[in-house]
Amino acid sequence: LAKTTQPISMDSYEGQEVNITCSHNNIATNDYITWYQQFPSQGPRFIIQGYKTKVTNEVASLFIPADRKSSTLSLPRVSLSDTAVYYCLVGDGFQKLVFGTGTRLLVSP
Amino acid sequence: DSGVTQTPKHLITATGQRVTLRCSPRSGDLSVYWYQQSLDQGLQFLIQYYNGEERAKGNILERFSAQQFPDLHSELNLSSLELGDSALYFCASSVASGGAFYEQYFGPGTRLTVT
Numbered sequence: 001l002a003k004t005t006q007p008i009s010m011d012s013y014e015g016q017e018v019n020i021t022c023s024h025n026n027i028a029t030n031d032y033i034t035w036y037q038q039f040p041s042q043g044p045r046f047i048i049q050g051y052k053t054k055v056t057n058e059v060a061s062l063f064i065p066a067d068r069k070s071s072t073l074s075l076p077r078v079s080l081s082d083t084a085v086y087y088c089l090v091g092d093g094f095q096k097l098v099f100g101t102g103t104r105l106l107v108s109p
Numbered sequence: 110d111s112g113v114t115q116t117p118k119h120l121i122t123a124t125g126q127r128v129t130l131r132c133s134p135r136s137g138d139l140s141v142y143w144y145q146q147s148l149d150q151g152l153q154f155l156i157q158y159y160n161g162e163e164r165a166k167g168n169i170l171e172r173f174s175a176q177q178f179p180d181l182h183s184e185l186n187l188s189s190l191e192l193g194d195s196a197l198y199f200c201a202s203s204v205a206s207g208g209a210f211y212e213q214y215f216g217p218g219t220r221l222t223v224t
Contacts, residue, residue: 031209032209032210034209034210034212036213041197041218041220042215042217042218043111043113043199043201043215043216043217043218044152044199044201044213044215045111045215046212046213046214049212087151087152089209090209091208091209091210092207092209092210097142097154097157097165097167097208097209098154099144099151099152099154100151101150101151102151
């Protein structure tokens with residue numbers, strides 16, 4: 001079962017690019033990497049998922065190096081509404097789900 | 110709106126009591142997941158059902174139990190409640206089994222307060 005490590009918190013300003021890295025040294029061959037966003041008192045929301053290299057959608061990019069032992073969620077030009085907790089989830093879908101403690105991102109004006 | 114509904118939204122009860130939390134998954138989703146989130150803590154996976162069958166078990170206490178019914182809605186039963194059970198309980202659903210691969214859609218949660 002892949003264990004993930006993320007920074008506890010990060011601070012940024014509006015308009016900046018934010019990169020949040022997740023370490024998953026014992027990732028297995030069949031594991032995918034998924035990121036979720038959670039606002040206070042709300043359920044998490046899917047952001048992006050990838051297996052290797054780079055994935056981009058309308059809200060974020062996910063960079064995964066060749067060894068897949070880490071991944072970086074990139075949020076371009078953050079706004080105040082991006083203040084939330086971001087979770088990295090690693091697995092192949094057939095294991096117990098471990099979300100970890102997440103990264104609390106605070107965006108200031 | 111994720112399409113996942115949870116009732117009740119809030120629940121206040123006393124220690125030693127028993128409560129039932131209900132979840133209706135998104136239309137077409139066969140998997141249901143239950144999570145517990147205590148104040149300022151991460152998500153703790155409790156249990157997963159797929160099409161009525163238990164598929165994975167996390168850190169679920171023996172005092173807690175769950176089931177998924179033929180219409181695919183699920184219930185989480187919490188008994189002999191303790192103060193430490195106070196938390197947000199989330200239900201999520203996905204189209205198939207495998208919450209680390211298939212996108213999970215989370216409900217709004219049930220906030221349980223044990224006094």
